[in-house]
Amino acid sequence: MTPMADKVTPSGTTPPSGHLLASLAPLLREWLPRQRWFAGKGRPVTGFTQVAATELLPPDGRLGLYHLLLRVHQPPALGAPPHPGDCYQLVIGVREALPPRLAPALIGHVIEGPLTGRTVYDALYDPRPADVLLEALRTQARVGGLRFDREPGQEIREGLVARLMTGEQSNSSIVYGDTFILKLLRRVVPGVNPDLEIPRALAREGCARVPAPTAWLRAEPADEPDASYVLAVLQPFVSGAADGWELALRELAKGEDFVAEARALGRATAEVHTALAHALPTVTLGHAQLRSLVDGMTERLVAAVQAVPALRPYERGLRSAFEALDGLAAEGRTWTAQRIHGDLHLGQCLRSPSGAWSLIDFEGEPARPLAERRLPQPPVRDIAGMLRSFDYAARSVSPPAPGWADRCRAAYCSGYAEAAGRDPRTDPVLLRAYETDKAVYEVVYEARHRPDWLPVPLAAVRRLATSDPTLARETRQ
Template sequence: MAETVTPLGTTGPTSHLLTSLDPLLRAWLPRQRWFAGKGRPITGLTPVAATELLPPDGRLGLYHLLVRVDQPPAPGAAPHPGDCYQLLIGVREALPPRLAPALIGHVTDGPFAGRTVYDALYDPRPAEVLLEALRNGACIGDLRFGRDPRQEIRDGLVARLMTAEQSNSSVVYGDTFILKLLRRVVPGVNPDLELPLALAGEGCPRVPPPTAWLHAGPQDEPDGSYVLAVLQPFVSGASDGWELALRELAKGEDFVAEARALGRATAEVHTALARALPTVTLGRAQLEQLVDGMTERLEAAVRAVPALLPYAPGLRSAYEALAALAAEGRTWTAQRVHGDLHLGQCLRSPSGRWSLIDFEGEPARPLAERRMPQPPVRDIAGMLRSFDYAAHSATSAAPDWAHSCRAAYCSGYAEVSGRDPRTDPVLLRAYETDKAVYEVVYEARHRPDWLPVPLSAIRRLAASEPI
């Protein structure tokens, strides 16, 4: 089910801004890494909220927009009200050369005719305006800047935009904080703020605690407000888990010790989440619903990627085996989990300590689904798939490297949780199969050259081989 996009309001001379920007945004939005509707025409842009942050003073104006983007549904998908995107728009007479990559276009009519508009996150001054509002706990129009008063936010921190490809945008302030600005937003409680706050309450050191956050909408109606951004401590000098794994592979080094440490870190986070938030028992009815969802995704994937067809019976058997255990009365405990765990969601500090980040879950899934309790093995399956991806990204595929990492990760997890994921092979196989099927569809649509990576896992999982 698609979330309803609720209109909020406008402040300042913003009512004409979107009209002026409409033709420029139609061309600019599909080129952005975080835009989810690639390949489908934009049929309309509707303002959800528009807020003036800096009035144009002849040099710089700054506007915060939430814009609903209407597009025809993807083939086979149900119609929905359109995705809502968060934009920070700068307005200048002309862009200096350093801001050339941020260009949206030149306005030809309306109150900003003759001026240049751009993605203001590239510009340190607008980014510093956001930090100042967070530091002061400001309220500007529909925007509410909240913070943890126990954490200090110093002024004078220089902002820089992180340029790595991602589904959101991040700004680092003086190697002290990192602000994650969510691009595609929906109303409701966002796990990217909810779960780190819960973990901070448990004293879990594996996740940087939220320092401040940005909402839009009514404060007393969480389901109708939008979480727009989260500020957290920046782990200076940290190595991204994906990049670190690829470097070790390139040097011919194993990753066993790091994989085991990652398993322990994952288990610590799962244990803290189980303490902080309710857990549930999945009985036969819930498991049958889970299996039905996995089966439906497989059938849709086979239609989209014919290369899956020869493996479909073997893959379906992974789900049937889980359904059979449920029919025998087997149950599992479900809890809140990360939801999209892989090497790229992990950071290793210079001291060697691992942290988990980005608790948003898979952005393409409905928010209610991302907030549902899940068996912890869902996160584990995601990490196991990530080791496979790293191994196949090397100059020469390294399946033994991946196998060693997967085993070490499970062993590390067991050291903390007391339960080795490999002792639950049916559930683990079902979740890893579901993840690999998703990967096949994604790669076929976006990166066809990568399709052999998940297909190699598909062959293994269809044959019911152990990890």
């Protein structure tokens, strides 16, 4: 039994509206913008709205624990329409004093409101609150508006030691005894989340390339009776696995080739795409549907040029990639669209000690609306994301190794063709359009968050901003 398992079935008390905010708001205004997963960097926090608050452990002992869904209000980004505010999931610990081992988790010392005199912190750093979450999933608890669900037939062993993964992530992950990993989503929206939906569908299809969900956490806030938020997903932990990005960088640093791994990763991607095409509906994209996709790409390009003036010299060439795709559709060309990963890159792939590759994190690009992330897309969108990732890896070392990227890109496409029966390079116009769209997204992201990395996507922009779709020839070099 975990140390606090006897306390994992609390009353689920919902604090009175404003109870927590009175104490937390002054501290969260400063703490939230410093978090890696906070999406509103560069804009001041002007206020909060409590979506839901659940007391998991009462703060009358040595440790209190609250689960909070909080809408954060900020001025809209330049040129953006008014926005109701992003909703974030917080698990807040309350102690009289914070032990030194939890110093990185500190949110602040409360000086007003009902928690005055207490210290509050990000409870995911603390193994004891992490035990509470796992025990609730194990027992399929119902705590206030929180619903801890478990896949039928799946078991969760007691006594697994928790540790927070501290790498750079857009969410938070806790590993339990090298057996499970709990991915806790930070920015949440109501609706069917693909990070749960797609792995469950692949599990039913028998696809072993994606870890099957064991359990998950949902919220059904009392003030939003028709809303359901997916908050966390528990999956098997691939012990000893190597992150694809870190593995690629290691091989680059040693001057080693990555061709065999890239080819195997291409096969794994194709197997996942094939399973998804069987598990979930596919659609045919004709001219009307392609025109909508092209319009979206063009609109993102226009917005990106306004946000990052360095793109302006390449705008016409980049636009030609989208116009070429629209031209093919106008001639009657059609494409098949299906559910895909949506944000595929080396960091979303794991290689087990046996050498098998797995794909993880099916949330899609968090900045895009949930409904858009769940739309069927041409599988080449995932492929374009991986090709861009090879380029990122090759340009992250000094001196850059573009030849390494070219060989990996070619091997990945060949591996994909071996498993899928079709080579993405045989459709160069479609591939160029999606890689261009991805590079434009990267330019905006890097300009806002990591300016030192901006030369990486700008190098791709210079290559892609050509009226002649040479991508097929380039990837075969």
